[in-house]
Amino acid sequence: MRIARFTTGEEPMYGVVTGEVDELGQPAEDSVVVALAGDPLYVGVKLLQVEHKLSDVRLLAPVLPRSKVVGIGRNYADHAAELGHEVPDEPMMFIKPNTSVVGPGDPIWYPPQTSDLHYEGELAVVIGRICRDVPPEQATDVIHGYTIGNDVTARDLQRKDGQFTRAKGFDSFCPLGPWIETDLDPQTFADGVAIQTHLNGDLVQDGTTADLVHDVPSLVAYVSSVMTLLPGDVILTGTPAGVGPMQVGDEVEVSIAGIGTLTNKVAQR
Numbered sequence: 024m025r026i027a028r029f030t031t032g033e034e035p036m037y038g039v040v041t042g043e044v045d046e047l048g049q050p051a052e053d054s055v056v057v058a059l060a061g062d063p064l065y066v067g068v069k070l071l072q073v074e075h076k077l078s079d080v081r082l083l084a085p086v087l088p089r090s091k092v093v094g095i096g097r098n099y100a101d102h103a104a105e106l107g108h109e110v111p112d113e114p115m116m117f118i119k120p121n122t123s124v125v126g127p128g129d130p131i132w133y134p135p136q137t138s139d140l141h142y143e144g145e146l147a148v149v150i151g152r153i154c155r156d157v158p159p160e161q162a163t164d165v166i167h168g169y170t171i172g173n174d175v176t177a178r179d180l181q182r183k184d185g186q187f188t189r190a191k192g193f194d195s196f197c198p199l200g201p202w203i204e205t206d207l208d209p210q211t212f213a214d215g216v217a218i219q220t221h222l223n224g225d226l227v228q229d230g231t232t233a234d235l236v237h238d239v240p241s242l243v244a245y246v247s248s249v250m251t252l253l254p255g256d257v258i259l260t261g262t263p264a265g266v267g268p269m270q271v272g273d274e275v276e277v278s279i280a281g282i283g284t285l286t287n288k289v290a291q292r
Contacts, residue, residue: 025283026063026168027056027202028087028126029080037062039070040077040202049283056080064151064167064254084126085170085203086149090253092119092197093246094174096187098236098261105264114237114245117187119174119197119259127200130290133271134193137177140269140289143262144220144228144277147172148239149203150256157247162240165252168205171277171285172259173198178268198287199257207281209239217280218263223273230263 025040042054054077060069064086096115097103103110125131133140151167174191175198181190191197209216215233219226232238237245242258269275269289278284 024068024168024205025050025202026059026068026085026205028083028085029056029075030083031075031080035083038075039068042077044283050077052078082127082201084124084129084199085201086199086255086257087124088121088257089255090121091250092121092124092257092259093117093250094119094187094191094259095237095242095261098242099230099234099263100236101230101234101264102262102266105266110236114242116246116249117191119191122194123192123197125195125198125287127198127285127287129198129287130195131173131175131198131269131275131287132193132195132292133269133289134177134292136189137180139177139179141176141178141266142220142222142227142269142275142277143174143176143266144218145172145174145259145262146209146216146218146232146239146279147199148243148258148260150252150258151254153251153253155247155251157243157252159240159244162243163208165243165247166239167254168203169207169209169279169282170199170203171201171279171282172257173275173277173285173287174259174262176266197259198285200285201283204282219278220265221276221278222267222269227267228263228265230265232260234263235260
């Protein structure tokens with residue numbers, strides 16, 4: 024089930040995206056979105072007798088974290104190596120504020136404090152229920168679904184500050200979308216789920232979740248051993264190698280097999 028958050032020009036609504044999808048999770052041109060009676064995280068999936076052509080609506084960030092976005096750093100060995108870092112023994116956590124979240128098609132604002140803004144395409148886990156101390160084997164019980172994230176990073180500020188809050192916390196530094204896929208389970212694919220990032224049409228990242236140092240169940244267990252996770256919280260699972268700079272006017276597309284494609288352009292703040 025693909026759960027979207029959308030608007031037709033009025034108040035945001037939630038809906039289920041129907042129709043056939045291709046190998047990347049892209050919907051057919053005749054796909055529609057059937058409206059739901061509220062946020063399914065809190066009221067369940069209750070379909071209304073209202074539907075819109077998907078092409079007629081504006082998709083928004085599929086989830087607005089009530090509490091936090093938890094990022095995981097250096098969770099692909101090739102990405103750690105390209106930045107000259109060792110792979111940490113335990114997951115390296117950081118927090119992105121929920122005010123950094125934007126949706127598909129929204130601009131990534133290039134702030135004046137940086138001159139080295141990077142994309143980082145990632146698989147994002149959406150938590151579906153309040154939980155703490157979740158065993159890895161029960162992680163799927165607390166996962167609402169998966170979406171796509173772009174962990175935008177001011178790389179020069181990350182080096183300067185020695186920690187991640189400012190470098191990853193600006194408004195618009197966490198695009199999410201285009202919807203939440205509730206039926207995907209990356210752990211069931213021996214070769215993982217493919218992640219690709221294109222910058223202005225050029226392939227710059229080409230990885231798979233099979234290369235995660237710490238897999239999704241391990242991440243849910245680790246994060247929940249430290250902090251309570253709430254419905255709508257998001258865990259960004261890390262980025263494969265190939266990160267690099269973006270400039271004003273660039274278009275970034277992050278695609279994950281089975282989910283779809285998240286597209287954003289960089290704009291001057």
